[in-house]
Amino acid sequence: AVPVAIVSGISRAAKTGILVKGGKALEIMARVCALVIDKTGTLTHGEARVTHVQSLSSLSADELLRIAASLDQASKHIIARALVQEAQQRDLPLALPTDVVETPGEGLTGRVDGMSVIVGGRTFVATRTPGAKEALARSKHPSGAVTVAVAVDGRIAGILVLADELRSGTAHLLRDLRAEGVERIVLATGDRPDVAQAVTAGLPLDAIHSELTPENKIAVVKAEKPHGPVMMVGDGVNDAPALAAADLGVAMGAKGAAASAEAADVVLLVDRLDRLLLGIRIARRSRGIAL
Ligand code: ADP
């Protein structure tokens, strides 16, 4: 039988929007030593906004955005949703994309209005588009900003710049987690190193790992295991393998992908990162009672 203290701990957690999938997860949460955390949608609040649209072709800025957003309708990624939202705000008529192939955390390929389109991170687009690297290097965008590159019919078409800010109180939260016994806090992001550095400036992080594939995120989790139980927190489809590999996978459930919630041991049903600290405290208390 499951001890009463565990049951009451799980129900206390549930009341604050923390879904703990069983007694073992609660028990591990009480002992977390290392935190591996995703950037986009986890450390940041997941409400990215398009701040600049730069055409690097004969397309107008609006047409560039319309094409990119049309393809990105097929993705649940936060960046994709920001593009679609901006296009809708500008009243741009989105087309239904076809032949869509998504590489989670990197970008998409597909067809829009008969054109072949690639939308994603600069590396993703550059490796699929001859001459793109040079064109993108010439483009002007603030270093450290989230960017999305767009290629149309095999040529670079432009770049979109987005703002994606940290959740407020994040530095404070990470310090509190350390005080609560989380000795190691490391960032694991699919984004570029300059963006990762700029966004996380001032946060008490032990390491920043960038340009990670979903498999690379697993390796980062495994590398922290000698320190003790590893909690991995993420929101995206690209985080699901790492969530499953961690001792305790925590999914941002309110806006995150269903795949990450499924792979996780704990799902945050409210879009608040401070539930990590609250969850650990609840877990510690229920263990204290159980012992
Ligand atoms: P994180 O791992 O920090 O959550 P991601 O790996 O999800 O970050 O995203 C990193 C970058 O990949 C984004 O900043 C963006 O440039 C690009 N990207 C990923 N998915 C998409 C998409 N669906 N549409 C456009 N860009 C994307």
Ligand code: MG
């Ligand atoms: Mg993410």
